[in-house]
Amino acid sequence: MRRNKTSCTMTNFHKQQHSFIQLPKTPTGITGLDEITGGGLPKGRPSLICGEAGCGKTLMSLEFIIRGATQFNEPGVFMAFEEKAEELTQNVASLGFDLNKLQHDKLVKLDHVHIDRSEIEETGEYDLEGLFIRMGYAIDSIGAKRVVLDTLENLFSGLSDTAILRAELRRLFNFLKEKGVTAIITGEKGEGGSLTRQGLEEYVSDCVILLDHRVINQISTRRLRVVKYRGSQHGTNEYPFLIDEEGISVLPVTSLKLEKEVSSSRVSSGIPALDDMLGGKGFFKGSSVLVSGTAGTGKTSIAAYFANETCNGGKKCLYFAFEESPKQIVRNMKSINVDLQKHIDKGVLQFFASRPTLYGLEMHLVAMYKLIHKFKPDAVVLDPITNLITVGSVSEVKSMLVRLIDFLQEMQITVMFTALSLNTIVSEQTDEGVSSLVDAWLLVRDIEYNGERNRGMYIMKSRGMKHSNQVREFIITDKGLDLVEVYLGPEGVLTGSAREAQKLQEKTGVALRDFAVSRKDKEIMRKRKMLESKISSLQAEFESAEEELNKIYLEEQLKQEIVERNRAEMTNMRKGSIDAENKIRSKK
Amino acid sequence: MSQQEQLPLSIDNLNYDHDDHTFQLRLFVTGASPNSSRAISNLKEICETFLKGNYQLEVIDVYQQPLIAEREQIIALPLLIKKAPGVERRLIGDMSNTNKVLRGLGLPAEN
Numbered sequence A: 001m002r003r004n005k006t007s008c009t010m011t012n013f014h015k016q017q018h019s020f021i022q023l024p025k026t027p028t029g030i031t032g033l034d035e036i037t038g039g040g041l042p043k044g045r046p047s048l049i050c051g052e053a054g055c056g057k058t059l060m061s062l063e064f065i066i067r068g069a070t071q072f073n074e075p076g077v078f079m080a081f082e083e084k085a086e087e088l089t090q091n092v093a094s095l096g097f098d099l100n101k102l103q104h105d106k107l108v109k110l111d112h113v114h115i116d117r118s119e120i121e122e123t124g125e126y127d128l129e130g131l132f133i134r135m136g137y138a139i140d141s142i143g144a145k146r147v148v149l150d151t152l153e154n155l156f157s158g159l160s161d162t163a164i165l166r167a168e169l170r171r172l173f174n175f176l177k178e179k180g181v182t183a184i185i186t187g188e189k190g191e192g193g194s195l196t197r198q199g200l201e202e203y204v205s206d207c208v209i210l211l212d213h214r215v216i217n218q219i220s221t222r223r224l225r226v227v228k229y230r231g232s233q234h235g236t237n238e239y240p241f242l243i244d245e246e247g248i249s250v251l252p253v254t255s256l257k258l259e260k261e262v263s264s265s266r267v268s269s270g271i272p273a274l275d276d277m278l279g280g281k282g283f284f285k286g287s288s289v290l291v292s293g294t295a296g297t298g299k300t301s302i303a304a305y306f307a308n309e310t311c312n313g314g315k316k317c318l319y320f321a322f323e324e325s326p327k328q329i330v331r332n333m334k335s336i337n338v339d340l341q342k343h344i345d346k347g348v349l350q351f352f353a354s355r356p357t358l359y360g361l362e363m364h365l366v367a368m369y370k371l372i373h374k375f376k377p378d379a380v381v382l383d384p385i386t387n388l389i390t391v392g393s394v395s396e397v398k399s400m401l402v403r404l405i406d407f408l409q410e411m412q413i414t415v416m417f418t419a420l421s422l423n424t425i426v427s428e429q430t431d432e433g434v435s436s437l438v439d440a441w442l443l444v445r446d447i448e449y450n451g452e453r454n455r456g457m458y459i460m461k462s463r464g465m466k467h468s469n470q471v472r473e474f475i476i477t478d479k480g481l482d483l484v485e486v487y488l489g490p491e492g493v494l495t496g497s498a499r500e501a502q503k504l505q506e507k508t509g510v511a512l513r514d515f516a517v518s519r520k521d522k523e524i525m526r527k528r529k530m531l532e533s534k535i536s537s538l539q540a541e542f543e544s545a546e547e548e549l550n551k552i553y554l555e556e557q558l559k560q561e562i563v564e565r566n567r568a569e570m571t572n573m574r575k576g577s578i579d580a581e582n583k584i585r586s587k588k
Numbered sequence B: 001m002s003q004q005e006q007l008p009l010s011i012d013n014l015n016y017d018h019d020d021h022t023f024q025l026r027l028f029v030t031g032a033s034p035n036s037s038r039a040i041s042n043l044k045e046i047c048e049t050f051l052k053g054n055y056q057l058e059v060i061d062v063y064q065q066p067l068i069a070e071r072e073q074i075i076a077l078p079l080l081i082k083k084a085p086g087v088e089r090r091l092i093g094d095m096s097n098t099n100k101v102l103r104g105l106g107l108p109a110e111n
Helices: A002-021 A057-071 A085-093 A099-104 A129-142 A154-158 A162-179 A272-277 A299-312 A326-334 A341-346 A361-375 A385-391 A394-410 A431-436 A496-574 A578-587 B002-012 B034-050 B067-071 B098-104
Strands: A046-051 A076-080 A108-112 A120-122 A146-150 A182-188 A207-216 A219-229 A238-244 A247-250 A288-293 A317-321 A349-353 A379-383 A414-420 A440-449 A452-462 A472-477 A480-485 A487-489 A492-494 B023-029 B055-061 B079-084 B089-092
Touching (some): A046 A057, A046 A162, A057 A076, A057 A099, A057 A108, A057 A146, A085 A099, A120 B098, A129 A162, A219 A361, A288 A299, A299 A326, A299 A341, A299 A379, A299 A440, A299 A480, A317 A361, A326 A349, A361 A394, A385 A414, A487 A496, A492 A496, B089 B098
Parallel strands (some): A120 B089, A288 A414, A288 A440
Antiparallel strands (some): A440 A452, A472 A480, B079 B089
C-alpha cells in the first residue's frame, strides 16, 4: 500500500516533469500510431514518411489529413506530386472517406502538382517560388494546420538542377515551419541503406517514419518503424500495420507500460477436480491460461469445458478455432457430454473459425481485436495457437500473442490457449514461447506404460495462487472429463489399467488376509473345544476316583462303627461296670 | 530564306488552322526578384531580336495572382509559357541561355 503510494507520486512527478519537456504533438488519428509516437507527430514541424513503392505512404499521409479534418477539426492541404486529385478521391472512397465533400466544406484541399520533364526547358536560374506561392495560398485559403507533400522527390525527376532543388528544399522546410503547419513529406526508399533517394532525411530531422512491406512465406506484412523522433520518446520496434476497410491500423503492444488492472476474483475451469488443484477456485479472472500437450491429449476438450462453464454461468465466450470447424467441435464435444450448441443458440457462445493460412498474423490479430470489441466476451479461447506458426515465425507469433494477451488483460477477459507440443520433453518449453507470458500453464501429457497410453495432467505454474504439485490422471469418458489421483506405489506412478490392476491386487490381498485370519480363529476354537473336552473327561475321571476313595473311606468308617458297637455290646455282655466305663469315657 | 522556310514547316504542320503566326507568350515572375528581372530583360531582348513585331508578351506577377499558380501548374519560376503557335511549351529559368530559349520556342538556334 505504502509502496503503491510512493510509486504513484513518482509517476505523477514524472508526468509533471514530462509536461515541461514534452514536445507539442499533433495526433494523427491513425489507430496505434499515436500510441507509438506518444501522441502524434511533432506539431508545427515536418515529418518524413519513407518506404518502398506500394508500402502505404500515400494512404498514411492522406489519412493524416482526413482524420485531422474530421476528428481534430484541423484542415489540411494535400499536395500530390504523383496521383491526380480524382484518383486520390477514388482511392480513399473505398475506405469510406468522402474527399469531395471535405473539399467542398473547405476542410481539405487537394492540389495535384504536375511535372513533366519533357514539357519543360530549363533556360537558366530558377527557384520554386511558384510551389511556395501555391502552397501558401492553399494553406491560407482553408486555414490549414496540416500539409502533406506526396512525393516531394518527384521534383527531382521533373527538374534537373539538383543544386537549385536542394537549396529550395531547405527553404521549403523553413517555409513550412514558418507557416506553423504540421507537415508530412513522403519519400521513396533509396538504394542501399539510405532512407530516401534524394536524402530528404537530411532536411527533415524531427521525425522519420519508415514503412516496409515484406513477403515472407507468401504472406505479406506491412511494418512501420519510427526511425527518429527528436525530443520525444517513442516505440523503437517494427510494428506491423495493415490497411483494411477502415484505413490504417498500426498494432503496437497496446500500451508500452505494464500498468493494467488486476482482479482477484476467480473463474471456474469447468472441471471441479482441476479447480481443486488450483486452490479450489479455478483461474483468476482476466488471466491467461495455457493448456499444452501432445496430440490427442484432450486439449480441445479442456477448452470446450471451460467455454461451456463460462456460458453456463451466463457469461459470454468467444471461441477462435484454427483447426476444426465449429460444427466439428460441437459434434465432438457432444461425445463427452458437453452441449455447446445450446449456448450458440442462446448467443452467449460465438465461434470464429479460420484457417491460419487465410491471412497473415496481423490480419488475424486485427480480426480478433475487432471481434472481441464487437462481442465483448468474458472469456476467449484460442484453439490451438500452434497452428499460427504456419504463417509466421516463432518470434512473430510470440509478439502477436503478447499483444493479444496484453489487450485481453486490459479488457479483463480470461483467455485460454491450447498449444500442441511436438516435443514431449517438458523442460523444453517451446509452445511459441508464450509459457512465460501466461499466468497459468496446464500440461497434459501422455504416460505410456505397460502397453497403453494414458493422460496425465499437472499444473506447471499458476501465478498468485496455491496449486497442487501432483500429477493427476486425466480421464475422458462419456460423462465428461475428470481427474483422478494416480496410484503412487513403490514402483512409481501407475495409471490406467495398471492403476486398476494394482487396486484389484490390493483387494485380493485383503480378502486373502481376511480368510487366513478366520481360519486361524476357527482352529483356535477347535483346539479350545478339544482341550475343554479333555478337561471334562479328566474331571469325570477325577470324580470317579474321588467317589471310589470316598466309598473306601465310608466303608472304613462304617466298619469301625460296627466294630465299636460290637465291642460295646460285648462289654455290656461281659457285665462290666457300665457306669465306670462311662466315667472313663466322659473323662476322655 | 531556307531557314525561314523551315520555320513554318516545323510549326504550322502541326497547327495549320492557326492563321495568325504571332507568338503568344506569358511570362510568370515573382515581383522584382533578381531571377524575374533578368528573365524579363533577357526575354524582351530575344523577342526583339528574333520575333520582332510577331509576338505578344504578357508578364504576370504570381504574387499578385496566387490562384493562377495552381491553375497553370506553376512550380518553378520564372516560367515562360508559349501558348501559340503550335503546342504549348514551358520554359523555366532566367532565360539567360538564348539557345535553349530559342529551341523552346521552336526557333532555330543562334549560331
